Each structure stands twice: as structure tokens, then as C-alpha cells.
């Protein structure tokens with residue numbers, strides 16, 4: 001559970017620690033804003049996508065489903081700076097499909113916490129396997145990390161691409177290639 005008053009206290013200390021004046025007008029409400037922002041961007045801590053993926057519909061044919069270009073914003077756990085980009089999800093159903101919006105909600109849950117891009121990628125794939133009981137899931141994430149852009153190595157424009165496949169995607173190279181071709185299609 002997010003403790004907003006503790007975040008406010010910590011934010012005031014941070015402002016003072018960088019040598020700023022926490023009581024000047026422009027910064028007066030900043031600790032409260034930071035607390036509200038953290039409540040939003042860390043709203044996925046300790047949550048799973050079970051409630052979203054449990055709402056599913058029967059299908060007679062287990063054909064490939066792809067939801068691509070799902071925009072996300074997350075926070076890198078090393079620097080608490082944003083990383084953001086697109087998630088592409090593919091799966092082969094096992095008699096049931098999820099509502100399309102629930103795939104985007106799944107991305108939201110796992111991106112709203114201190115995260116690693118690799119972990120975000122496999123947590124989405126694992127959730128589909130576990131909560132929608134699909135025959136296979138494949139997830140590709142492409143993102144830009146602000147911690148590589150605005151500080152440190154300073155390489156704006158660098159894209160990190162991660163992928164994860166589970167179930168029948170592990171054995172079926174042709175299926176993986178088909179998904180990659182469909183994801184790349186504009």
C-alpha cells in the first residue's frame with residue numbers, strides 16, 4: 001500500500017538534500033505532487049493481471065491473436081527514471097480469448113512499479129499463460145530508457161528490445177517468425 005504522507009516527507013527531505021529551499025513558492029506543493037504522481041506510476045505494486053484476464057470469452061477456433069503497439073510508461077528500478085515505448089502481445093488461445101482492452105490493462109499493471117524491461121516482458125507472458133491458460137504467449141517490448149538518455153552514458157534514441165515466448169512458441173519457430181512479421185507490418 002502506497003504511504004503518501006511518507007512520500008511527502010521523503011520528497012521534502014530530497015528537496016532539502018539537493019540544496020533547494022523546500023519552502024519557496026514553486027516547491028511548496030511539490031512533495032504533495034510527487035506523492036500523487038508516485039501513487040499513480042506505482043499503482044501496480046503487488047498486483048497481478050488475474051482480475052482482467054479472468055474475464056474472457058469462448059472461441060471455437062484457437063487462432064493467433066496479436067495486440068500490437070500498446071504504449072506503456074514504466075520506471076526503471078535502478079534510477080527511478082521512466083522507460084517507455086511499445087509492447088506487442090501475441091497468443092494462441094486455449095478455447096477462450098481475453099477482451100482486447102484487458103491485454104492493455106495487463107501491460108498497465110506490470111509497468112506501474114519499479115521495473116526492469118526484461119521482467120516486464122516475461123511477467124506479461126507469464127500472466128497470459130497463468131490467468132488465461134493460453135497454449136502459448138509471445139511478448140516483445142521496445143523501449144527507450146531515460147537513464148541512458150538524459151544522464152550516465154547519454155545515448156538518446158537508443159532502443160532496447162526484449163522478447164519472451166512461452167508454451168507452443170518455444171517449439172514453433174515458424175509461428176514466432178509469423179508473429180514477428182505481423183508485428184513489423186505497418
Ligand SMILES: Nc1nc2c(ncn2[C@@H]2O[C@H](COP(=O)(O)OP(=O)(O)OP(=O)(O)O)[C@@H](O)[C@H]2O)c(=O)[nH]1
Pocket residue numbers: 076077078115116117118145147148151152153
Ligand atoms: N538489464 C536492464 N538494465 C537496465 C534497465 N534499466 C536500467 N538498466 C541499467 O541498469 C544499470 C545499473 O548500473 P549501475 O552501474 O548499478 O548504475 P550507474 O552507475 O548509474 O550506471 P550508468 O547508467 O552506466 O551510469 C545501468 O547499466 C542501466 O542502463 C532494464 O530495464 N534492464
Ligand SMILES: [Zn+2]
Pocket residue numbers: 076077078079080081145147148
Ligand atoms: Zn535506470
